[in-house]
Amino acid sequence: xxxxxxxxxxxxxxxxxxxxxxxxxxxxxxxxxxxxxxxxxxxxxxxxxxxxxxxxxxxxxxxxxxxxxxxxxxxxxxxxxxxxxxxxxxxxxxxxxxxxxxxxxxxxxxxxxxxxxxxxxxxxxxxxxxxxxxxxxxxxxxxxxxxxxxxxxxxxxxxxxxxxxxxxxxxxxxxxxxxxxxxxxxxxxxxxxxxxxxxxxxxxxxxxxxxxxxxxxxxxxxxxxxxxxxxxxxxxxxxxxxxxxxxxxxxxxxxxxxxxxxxxxxxxxxxxxxxxxxxxxxxxxxxxxxxxxxxxxxxxxxxxxxxxxxxxxxxxxxxxxxxxxxxxxxxxxxxxxxxxxxxxxxxxxxxxxxxxxxxxxxxxxxxxxxxxxxxxxxxx
Amino acid sequence: xxxxxxxxxxxxxxxxxxxxxxxxxxxxxxxxxxxxxxxxxxxxxxxxxxxxxxxxxxxxxxxxxxxxxxxxxxxxxxxxxxxxxxxxxxxxxxxxxxxxxxxxxxxxxxxxxxxxxxxxxxxxxxxxxxxxxxxxxxxxxxxxxxxxxxxxxxxxxxxxxxxxxxxxxxxxxxxxxxxxxxxxxxxxxxxxxxxxxxxxxxxxxxxxxxxxxxxxxxxxxxxxxxxxxxxxxxxxxxxxxxxxxxxxxxxxxxxxxxxxxxxxxxxxxxxxxxxxxxxxxxxxxxxxxxxxxxxxxxxxxxxxxxxxxxxxxxxxxxxxxxxxxxxxxxxxxxxxxxxxxxxxxxxxxxxxxxxxxxxxxxxxxxxxxxxxxxxxxxxxxxxxxxxxxxxxxxxxxxxxxxxxxxxxxxxxxxxxxxxxxxxxxxxxxxxxx
Numbered sequence: 001x002x003x004x005x006x007x008x009x010x011x012x013x014x015x016x017x018x019x020x021x022x023x024x025x026x027x028x029x030x031x032x033x034x035x036x037x038x039x040x041x042x043x044x045x046x047x048x049x050x051x052x053x054x055x056x057x058x059x060x061x062x063x064x065x066x067x068x069x070x071x072x073x074x075x076x077x078x079x080x081x082x083x084x085x086x087x088x089x090x091x092x093x094x095x096x097x098x099x100x101x102x103x104x105x106x107x108x109x110x111x112x113x114x115x116x117x118x119x120x121x122x123x124x125x126x127x128x129x130x131x132x133x134x135x136x137x138x139x140x141x142x143x144x145x146x147x148x149x150x151x152x153x154x155x156x157x158x159x160x161x162x163x164x165x166x167x168x169x170x171x172x173x174x175x176x177x178x179x180x181x182x183x184x185x186x187x188x189x190x191x192x193x194x195x196x197x198x199x200x201x202x203x204x205x206x207x208x209x210x211x212x213x214x215x216x217x218x219x220x221x222x223x224x225x226x227x228x229x230x231x232x233x234x235x236x237x238x239x240x241x242x243x244x245x246x247x248x249x250x251x252x253x254x255x256x257x258x259x260x261x262x263x264x265x266x267x268x269x270x271x272x273x274x275x276x277x278x279x280x281x282x283x284x285x286x287x288x289x290x291x292x293x294x295x296x297x298x299x300x301x302x303x304x305x306x307x308x309x310x311x312x313x314x315x316x317x318x319x320x321x322x323x324x325x326x327x328x329x330x331x332x333x334x335x336x337x338x339x340x341x342x343x344x345x346x347x348x349x350x351x352x353x354x355x356x357x358x359x360x361x362x363x364x365x366x367x368x369x370x371x372x373x374x375x376x377x378x379x380x
Numbered sequence: 381x382x383x384x385x386x387x388x389x390x391x392x393x394x395x396x397x398x399x400x401x402x403x404x405x406x407x408x409x410x411x412x413x414x415x416x417x418x419x420x421x422x423x424x425x426x427x428x429x430x431x432x433x434x435x436x437x438x439x440x441x442x443x444x445x446x447x448x449x450x451x452x453x454x455x456x457x458x459x460x461x462x463x464x465x466x467x468x469x470x471x472x473x474x475x476x477x478x479x480x481x482x483x484x485x486x487x488x489x490x491x492x493x494x495x496x497x498x499x500x501x502x503x504x505x506x507x508x509x510x511x512x513x514x515x516x517x518x519x520x521x522x523x524x525x526x527x528x529x530x531x532x533x534x535x536x537x538x539x540x541x542x543x544x545x546x547x548x549x550x551x552x553x554x555x556x557x558x559x560x561x562x563x564x565x566x567x568x569x570x571x572x573x574x575x576x577x578x579x580x581x582x583x584x585x586x587x588x589x590x591x592x593x594x595x596x597x598x599x600x601x602x603x604x605x606x607x608x609x610x611x612x613x614x615x616x617x618x619x620x621x622x623x624x625x626x627x628x629x630x631x632x633x634x635x636x637x638x639x640x641x642x643x644x645x646x647x648x649x650x651x652x653x654x655x656x657x658x659x660x661x662x663x664x665x666x667x668x669x670x671x672x673x674x675x676x677x678x679x680x681x682x683x684x685x686x687x688x689x690x691x692x693x694x695x696x697x698x699x700x701x702x703x704x705x706x707x708x709x710x711x712x713x714x715x716x717x718x719x720x721x722x723x724x725x726x727x728x729x730x731x732x733x734x735x736x737x738x739x740x741x742x743x744x745x746x747x748x749x750x751x752x753x754x755x756x757x758x759x760x761x762x763x764x765x766x767x768x769x770x771x772x773x774x775x776x777x778x779x780x781x782x783x784x785x786x787x788x789x790x791x792x793x794x795x796x797x798x799x800x801x802x803x804x805x806x807x808x809x810x811x812x813x
Contacts, residue, residue: 175433176426177452179480199481200429203453206487292542295612295613313612316535316558324646325645327646347480347504348535353481353483353505357480
C-alpha cells in the first residue's frame, strides 16, 4: 500500500468513526416532538376509592386525580387547584398544583408566624411541571414533564415522583430521576433549549425538609392567603378551602399572615425581594432547614441583617463564594455572594443546589435591585 | 521507532515534571488509578441509587467491585443502622464527574450510619456529607478529585456537619479546594489514622466540641490541621480539641481555594498561607502534643484570633479569641524553603517575625487578647501555654497587631507563655466502634 492510499484509508476510517460518534450523540439527545402526542382520556376512577396501602401506584392514571382529556389536567371532583403567591423558579417550568383531602377531613392553621398548616392523614398534594411550546400562548399546546405527589400517611409525608411518557398519555413512578431535553419559545419569541433534570426521590427532601422530617412547602397560610381563579369564580384560597369544608376554624383572611407576589411591581421592593428569597431559598436557608449550617436565613420573617446575609462571611461555600467576601454587600449586588450563586450555573456553586440549570434572570434582577438600593450606612 | 522516541521523551519528562511539581508545591498525586476498574453497567448504577432511596432501617448496602458513574446524587434519608460497604477503596469507586445537580455526591442523614471500603471521586461540591447523624462512621474511604486542574475541585472531601459521635478512621482525603476532612458544628469526634494530602486544608475541626485528632498524616496541604470557630452559626462556638501523635509534614501546597493571583474571598480558608502546620483560630480549649511538625515552610503552629481575618466579629454566643491552648512535647523541624508571601498572614509571618525576614517560624501567637481581662498580654490572659523541650532554640514569635499594619511589633519572648494547662475531652465511647 502506498503512503497516499494509506492516508486515504485512514481518512475514511477517521470520518467513519467521527460519523458514528455523532450519530450516537444524536440518539442520546431526547428529541421530543409534539407529533408523539397521543390524544388520550383519563380512565374513570375516583380518588375517593384508592387503596392507600398500595401507594405508590405504578401510573399517575391509577389515582383518579384528573378527568377528561389527559393533557388538559382537569381536576376530578374535590381535587382543588391552589397556587402560592410567590413561586419557586424551576427552569421556567409552568406548574399546576392541586390538593385533595379525604371526605370529612380538614386542615388546621397553626398559630405560628407563617401560618403552617396541619393536614389530615391521606392528604395528597399534586404538582405538575410543564412547558407550553410557546410561552406567549400559555394555554396552548404543551409538554408535561413530571408530576410530583406528596402523600401524608400515618402522620408522615412522603414524596413520589412520576415522569411523563413521550406520548403524554400518562406518567409512571420513577425513583432514580431523569434528564429531558426541553425546548420552548420564550415570551420574546426566542427558542430556549435546556436539559431539564428530574430529581431522584430522595432529592425531594433536599428542599422538603424541616428538622429532617419531610414537609410540604407551598401550602402555608402565608403562601395561600390571596385570591385566585376557581372554576366557580375568583376567591381567596383560604376562604375557598373553608367553604369547601377542608379548613378548620378559619376566621377571616386578615387574621393570617400573607406574603406578596414577587412579580407584583405594586408591592414594596423589600417585600418582593424577601418573598423571592423565601420561596426560592428559605426551604433550606432557615433554622430548621438543611442549610442551617451556613447561618444564612432567608425566610420572609427574618429581620436580623447578619442572618439575612448582610456583611456575613461564608462558612462552607467553597468556590460558591466566587471572589466575594459577603453574602450581601449593601449597595453592591455584583460583589455579593448571594447574586453570584443565583447567577452561576456551575454545579456546586449554583443556588438553589437542585431544581435549576438556567439562571432566573427576572428573579436575579429583582434581588440585584434590592441589594443595590440598600443603604450601606444603615449597617455600619 | 516513533514509540521509542516517545518513551525516551517520557523518560526525561518524568523526573523533570517531578522537579517542577516539587518546586511549585502543587500535587495531583493519585492513590490509585480508578480508570482500570470494570465499568458498572447502567442497571448496576441504578441499583445502587435505588438501594439508597429504598433503604430501610438496618439495611446493609453492599456494593460490588467496579467503577460507578452517577449522574444523580446518592442520598440516604433519615434511616437507622445502615451500613454502606464497598469492596475496598481501590475496588469500589463512585464517580460524580457527570453529576448535573446537587451539592454533594453522597449525602447521609439518620442514626448509626457506617460507610466503608470505597472511593468517591470528582463530586462538584462535597464528596460525602453527613448531616444530623448521631453515630456516623467513615472507615477506609478515599475521597478525591482527579482533575488535573485543581481549580475545578470540590469543597470538602469528608464532611460531617451537625452530627454527634463521629468516627473517621483510616480514610484518605485529597485535593479538596477547602478541607479534606472537615468536621463542623458537631460533638464527640475522632479523626484517626487517616491521611490528608493535596488539599487546601488537611483536617479541620470547626465550631465543634470534644474532638480528638490523632495518628493522622497531614502532608502537602496548604495548611495541615486547623481548629476554627467562626461567627454567626447555629452552633455558635466550639471547645475541647486534642491534636496528638500526628505527622504534620511539608504542608507547602499552594492555596488554590481561590484562583491564582486573586485575593481571598470571604471563606476564611482562602487566607491560609501555604506552609502552615497547625492553625488555631478563635479556638477554645485545645491541646496540641506529641506531633511531628516538620518542614512546613511558614509556620509550625499558629495561634490566632478572629481579628486577624479583618471580618466583622459581632455574633451572639461566640468569642473571637483563642483561649486555653496547651502546646507541648511536639517535634519541630524547619525547612530551608522560603516562607509564604502569597497571603497577608504569610507576609506577616515571613516579614515581621521576631527572628529575621524570611525565617520559618515554629510557633506564633498573633497577640490579640480580651482587653477586659487584662491590660497587657504578658500576664497571659487567654491562658496560652507552650511547653516545648528546647523552646529557646525554636522560632517563637509573639506579635502585637493592635495598631494595625502601621506599627507591627514582634517579640521572641516566650516566657509569659511557659505554663501548663488542662484540656478535657472524652471520646472513649467512640474507640469501641
